[in-house]
Structure formats: C-alpha cells, structure tokens
C-alpha cells in the first residue's frame with residue numbers, strides 16, 4: 001500500500017564534495033541552518049547531516065556535532081539525522097561516537113560497498129555494535145542500503161537483535177553509487193520486494209540516476225531523499241544552486257503524484273521519533 005504522503009529527506013552536504021569547487025555547498029553551521037530552514041519551507045521533514053571543519057573538510061568532531069544538533073533543533077522543526085557513515089577515512093570509534101551528540105536519528109549502513117575508487121567499510125561487527133548503541137541510546141536508525149546484500153544483512157540484524165528504537169523499520173535505498181546497486185527501476189523493485197515485512201523506504205539516486213530513482217520511488221509508493229550529497233547537477237549543464245531547489249522539485253513531483261510532502265510532525269509519528277526540543 002502506498003503512503004498517503006511523501007517523507008522528504010534532504011542531505012545537503014555529504015562528505016565528498018569540495019567547497020572550493022562547489023561554492024553553493026553548505027559547510028558552516030550558519031550555512032547549514034539557513035539551508036535547513038529553506039528546505040523545511042520547501043517540504044523536507046528530515047535532514048541528513050554531515051558536518052565540515054573550519055577548512056571545509058569532513059569531520060566527526062563531537063563538539064561540532066553537538067552544536068549542530070542544538071542549532072538545527074533551535075532553528076527548525078526538522079528531524080535531525082546525523083550520518084554515522086561520515087567519510088570513508090573515518091574510524092569506527094569516531095563513527096560510533098556520533099551518537100554522543102544526541103541526535104533524533106542516525107544513518108546505519110548495512111554493509112561494505114565499493115565507493116568510487118574507495119571502500120565504504122561497514123563490517124558486521126561494526127554494524128551490530130552501532131545498532132545496539134542506537135537501541136541503548138534510543139536514537140532511531142535509518143537503514144542505508146547500497147546493495148541487495150545489505151538487505152540480507154538488515155534481516156540478519158533484526159533477527160538477531162530485534163526491532164529498532166521507535167519500533168519501526170525505515171530504510172533508504174542509496175542507488176547509483178559506483179560500486180553499489182544501479183539506480184534503475186528493476187533494481188529498485190527487487191530491493192523493495194526483499195525488505196522486511198512492514199518496513200517503509202525512501203530512495204535516492206546518486207548523480208545522473210537522481211531523476212530515474214525519484215520517479216521510480218514515487219511510482220512504487222516510496223519516500224524520497226534529495227540533496228547536494230547525492231547530486232550536484234539539477235539538469236544537464238545546470239548545477240544545483242541551492243539544496244532547496246532539489247526539495248522544491250521533489251515536493252512538486254510528490255504533489256503531482258497525489259502524495260504531498262509529509263510535515264515534520266507527521267514524520268515523527270511515522271518514524272516513531274519523539275520531539276526532543278525543550
């Protein structure tokens with residue numbers, strides 16, 4: 001059954017794009033909060049957050065992460081989902097320590113994947129440590145699935161350790177990474193068919209798979225993730241100028257599909273995430 005509204009997540013920054021090459025990328029806390037406000041107004045309900053240091057390099061600095069969670073909570077009603085994937089160079093210990101910042105939610109990638117010329121490492125012992133920590137801290141995980149094998153690992157994780165904090169399994173199919181599953185309709189359908197019963201899902205297509213995956217996800221009753229983490233091109237020869245224009249486009253297409261954007265308040269109920277703002 002298709003949901004009646006569409007949960008839109010914005011992933012505005014990522015760990016890979018270079019600020020010098022992409023001046024529109026939000027990297028400071030001020031830029032991030034401005035972006036978050038614009039994206040909330042445009043229809044986003046969740047923000048997937050990677051932060052940068054003073055030189056715009058990716059960082060998992062604990063103080064900066066805590067300040068970011070606080071600033072986003074103060075400035076927006078968005079669900080704050082911190083990335084535990086970080087950059088491919090981040091240690092497992094630093095990635096686990098992301099939860100110390102007390103976010104609403106976090107990403108949890110269910111397997112290792114080739115990532116362009118690099119490897120995004122998520123071995124089973126790390127996955128299960130991170131999952132158990134989310135349960136202990138009551139941080140709601142979003143299961144990031146870059147490949148069909150990751151779906152099998154999700155089943156293994158739930159079978160061994162039980163349901164996540166919040167009680168609801170929500171996944172994000174990350175498609176079109178060079179090394180992961182391709183961003184096409186057949187692969188999306190196969191991944192969705194393999195999800196655990198009752199799980200909900202969003203999809204995002206990296207780079208030029210952005211639009212095919214967006215259309216396929218809407219047609220299949222799924223939810224959406226968009227943002228400059230996933231694509232820097234709005235259309236052929238036309239760079240993304242602001243994250244909000246990707247959210248605006250997703251919202252408009254969701255409305256056309258008769259499944260308008262879900263509000264942050266409804267998204268909290270949907271995902272089982274309490275509002276931690278004072």
Ligand code: KMH
Pocket residue numbers: 014015016083084085086087088107108109115120144
């Ligand atoms: N930056 C990638 C290596 C996540 O945020 O959890 C990992 C990533 C996934 O972006």
Ligand code: ZN
Pocket residue numbers: 011014015048050083085086107229
């Ligand atoms: Zn990410």
